[in-house]
Amino acid sequence: MTFSIVARSGPAFGVAVASKFLAVGAVVPAAEAGVGAVATQAAANLRYRPQGLALLRTGVQPADVVAALVAADREHAHRQLGVVGPEGPGATFTGGECLEWAGGRAGDGYAVQGNILTGPEVVEAMERAWLSSPEQPLDRRLAAALAAGDAAGGDRRGRQSAALYVLSPGAGYGGGSDVACDLRVDDHPDPVGELRRLLDVHELLFGTPDPDALLDLTGELEKEVEGLVAARGHVSLETWAGVQNLENRLVPGKIDPVVLASLRNGDVREEA
Structure with missing residues (x-):
């Protein structure tokens, strides 16, 4: 029902996600500055979010975080998961009973995954977009990757919601938190496009001058x-x-x- 990317850039971590699902941002993403990011989807297991971050916090590598979460979950065949940590490659998992097309790709500092997609071209386009823009800020890279997946076909059932969640030490409003960006489009005919518009407004109002x-x-x-x-x-x-x-x-x-x-x-x- 969903396509997402979890990624890091320097000390920042983030998740971008879109789906034919109401308020996907309330379900899929989790992140912690200096620790990592997690996306849980398909038949999402919300326990993966705190448990995954707890494992990352103790130094467990993303692939081992995925293995531990899946091993403890009797319903793992219906789950999809992406994890990235402070260093090394990200990790992605797709259960054998996730609805087609379902799969993912991962590399140094990122993991892309999706289910009920038009085909593998969705995650392939997202990966290409991510890798092609290393000079961009994390929020822009994530939004571009999400837009690439949407343009490639996205969720084969249609569009409804999208979200962008980025954390970096002290990057929140007035320096009072680590939440650099927390934008959600809960129900919209073009959620990815609307999310990118909101990101422009966010940068305008909460960005800092050159x-x-x-x-x-x-x-x-x-x-x-x-x-x-x-x-x-x-x-x-x-x-x-x-x-x-x-x-x-x-x-x-x-x-x-x-x-x-x-x-x-x-x-x-x-x-x-």
């Missing part, structure tokens, strides 16, 4: 910004940015071009 692109907030530009802020009914750039959820992009004495574009052109989220 230091090389920052503009000095002085002279005529400073006067323009003050006038635009006042025209929108605010007493300061900081107050306006807080209302627009752009506070992560503020830098004292500078202005991010993204913030400036929002001031000049209206709600920049409309352009994402």
Whole structure:
């Protein structure tokens, strides 16, 4: 019912998943910064998520995590599982009674798997997309891999939901958690496309400015910004940015071009 990828990039771990299933993000993915990531699907066994992370936490390799989880599960023939750890190859498992087409592929730092797919071309396309973009951030690589699988045919029953879950140390909002990205599309005719749109909005609102692109907030530009802020009914750039959820992009004495574009052109989220 599902196709997914679990992967790591440096200290970050993540899962991207799509399915003809309501709110797949509530079922399949699990991850922990510095530990690894797990995807449980087909007749998903939700116990695999905490148990898999617990094994990874003690240093067990992904292939051995898979073996241990499967060995303890009498219904393993109906399960599908992907696991990645802090180093080495990921591991994937497809039970013999998963509905066709079902299978997976794994390599250094990733595992791709799917069931009830149009064919093996789905996981093959996802693997190619993952391997072709090592320079991209993890969230973008995962989203691209998911989109490749969707374009190749995806779930042969159709589309309904998708999710993207990425963890990295201190990458959460305000540095208060490790959750860099937790986006879900629970019921949508084009869930993968909608997920990618949400990722663009997420980057816009919660990303950090490029230091090389920052503009000095002085002279005529400073006067323009003050006038635009006042025209929108605010007493300061900081107050306006807080209302627009752009506070992560503020830098004292500078202005991010993204913030400036929002001031000049209206709600920049409309352009994402």
